[in-house]
Amino acid sequence: xxxxxxxxxxxxxxxxxxxxxxxxxxxxxxxxxxxxxxxxxxxxxxxxxxxxxxxxxxxxxxxxxxxxxxxxxxxxxxxxxxxxxxxxxxxxxxxxxxxxxxxxxxxxxxxxxxxxxxxxxxxxxxxxxxxxxxxxxxxxxxxxxxxxxxxxxxxxxxxxxxxxxxxxxxxxxxxxxxxxxxxxxxxxxxxxxxxxxxxxxxxxxxxxxxxxxxxxxx
Amino acid sequence: xxxxxxxxxxxxxxxxxxxxxxxxxxxxxxxxxxxxxxxxxxxxxxxxxxxxxxxxxxxxxxxxxxxxxxxxxxxxxxxxxxxxxxxxxxxxxxxxxxxxxxxxxxxxxxxxxxxxxxxxxxxxxxxxxxxxxxxxxxxxxxxxxxxxxxxxxxxxxxxxxxxxxxxxxxxxxxxxxxxxxxxxxxxxxxxxxxxxxxxxxxxxxxxxxxxxxxxxxx
DNA sequence: AGTCAAGTTTTTGTATACAAAAACTTTGTC
DNA sequence: GACAAAGTTTTTGTATACAAAAACTTGACT
Numbered sequence: 150x151x152x153x154x155x156x157x158x159x160x161x162x163x164x165x166x167x168x169x170x171x172x173x174x175x176x177x178x179x180x181x182x183x184x185x186x187x188x189x190x191x192x193x194x195x196x197x198x199x200x201x202x203x204x205x206x207x208x209x210x211x212x213x214x215x216x217x218x219x220x221x222x223x224x225x226x227x228x229x230x231x232x233x234x235x236x237x238x239x240x241x242x243x244x245x246x247x248x249x250x251x252x253x254x255x256x257x258x259x260x261x262x263x264x265x266x267x268x269x270x271x272x273x274x275x276x277x278x279x280x281x282x283x284x285x286x287x288x289x290x291x292x293x294x295x296x297x298x299x300x301x302x303x304x305x306x307x308x309x310x311x312x313x314x315x316x317x318x319x320x321x322x323x324x325x326x327x328x329x330x331x332x333x334x335x336x337x338x339x340x341x342x343x344x345x346x347x348x349x350x351x352x353x354x355x356x357x358x359x360x361x362x363x364x365x366x367x
Numbered sequence: 368x369x370x371x372x373x374x375x376x377x378x379x380x381x382x383x384x385x386x387x388x389x390x391x392x393x394x395x396x397x398x399x400x401x402x403x404x405x406x407x408x409x410x411x412x413x414x415x416x417x418x419x420x421x422x423x424x425x426x427x428x429x430x431x432x433x434x435x436x437x438x439x440x441x442x443x444x445x446x447x448x449x450x451x452x453x454x455x456x457x458x459x460x461x462x463x464x465x466x467x468x469x470x471x472x473x474x475x476x477x478x479x480x481x482x483x484x485x486x487x488x489x490x491x492x493x494x495x496x497x498x499x500x501x502x503x504x505x506x507x508x509x510x511x512x513x514x515x516x517x518x519x520x521x522x523x524x525x526x527x528x529x530x531x532x533x534x535x536x537x538x539x540x541x542x543x544x545x546x547x548x549x550x551x552x553x554x555x556x557x558x559x560x561x562x563x564x565x566x567x568x569x570x571x572x573x574x575x576x577x578x579x580x581x582x583x584x585x
Numbered sequence: 586a587g588t589c590a591a592g593t594t595t596t597t598g599t600a601t602a603c604a605a606a607a608a609c610t611t612t613g614t615c
Numbered sequence: 616g617a618c619a620a621a622g623t624t625t626t627t628g629t630a631t632a633c634a635a636a637a638a639c640t641t642g643a644c645t
Binding site for chain 3: 407
C-alpha cells in the first residue's frame, strides 16, 4: 500500500477528465469527490494540486477548481507540438534503433494492415499505439520518451476519433510504411519529416472536423 | 490574496531546487518547511504535490519526499528535447513572425553583441533570454510557447553556466545571427536546423564539461 | 416585479488531532 | 564489542475542526 490515496485519486480523475466525463469549466466539488472516493477532503485536495500542475484543471482562488478542456485552437496547437516531439523521436531513432525493434515495428505494422483489411479501427488503434511507443523508446532518450508519452496520453482520445474519418485508416497505414522505410534506411531527416506530417495531418483533420461540426450546429 | 500559501510555497521551493539549494536525493522535511514558511504542514504538502507532478521531487511512500537533481545523462536528454522544441518554435516562427518581432530580435542581438564586446556573460545571458523567448512567442503556438518556456526554466542554470566556456559567447553570437537570417528569409527548415544545433551544442558542451570534471575528481 | 441589504448556508483554505508506519534508542544476551 | 528484541520517538498519511470568504436566501422597499 503506497501513498495510494492521493495517487489513485489523481489517476482516476485524470482518466475521467481525458475521457471527457466533465465539461469544460465544470467545477469539481471537493466534498462530493471525497464522498465518491470514500475519503476526507485532504487526499482529494492533494490530488487536485497534481491535476493543477498537469494543466488539466484550473484553480481560481476561493472559488474552487474547474476542469479545463482544450478548445479547437489549443487542440491544434497540441497536435503541432506532438508532431514535433514524435518527429524528434523518429529522428533520433533513425540512428539509434535496434534490429529487434525494427522487427517489432514490422510486426505491429502487419497487424495494423490486418486491422485495415478488417475495417477494425479499435484493433488498428491498439497496434498503432504500439508502433508509436516503440519509436518513442527507440529514440534512446528517456526524457523525450516520457514527454512524448505524456502528450500522447493527453491527445489519445482525439487521435482515436480522427481515425474514423473515411479513408484515414488507409492513409495512416501508408504513412507508417513510409516511416518504417526511413527508419530502416537510417535516414534521420526523412524519418522526422514523414513522422511530423503523419501527426500534423491528424491535427488538421481534427480541426477540420470540429469546424464543420461547429458550422453545422449554427 | 489568492490561494497564495500553496502557490508561493511551490514557487519558492521550485526556485530553490532549480538553483541547486538542495542536493540530489535530499529529503525535504515537511515540519521544517512548515516552520520556515510559518504555516502548517497542510499547504506545504499541497505544494509538494505540485513539485511531484513537475518531476522536481520524488515521493517514496511512507518515507517522505526527496529532491531529484538531473544527472549528466538526463541533462543531456533534456537539452536534446529543448533543442527540438526550440527548433519547432523557429520552424513555425519562420512563417508566422511579425516585422516588429524581427526588429526586436535584431535589437536583442545588438545588445548581445555589445555584451560580447564587453565580455559580460550576465548581460549577454539576459538579452539572450529575450532573444529566445521572442521566438517562442512568435511560433504563434501558445501551447508550444508554454512547453518551451517550462523546459527553459528548468535548464536555465545550466544554459547559463555553459556560456562561461572559452569562446562560447562568440560562437553563440554567430549562431544567433544565423538564426536571425533564416527567420528573415522565412526559411523554416534552415531556421529549425540552425536552432537545433544552437541548443544541442549547449548540451554537448555541458556534458563534456561534466565528464571532464568527473574524470578530474577521480 | 425588480433591487438591494441583512442574514444564512456552503465552501474554501489552513490548522490541528490522531493512528499507523518507519526510524531511532535502549537494554539484555552471547 | 556485536547483535537483536523491545520500547520510544519521529514522521507520514488522513481525518476533522474552524475561521473567513463566497454563494445563496429572504424579506423590505421602491
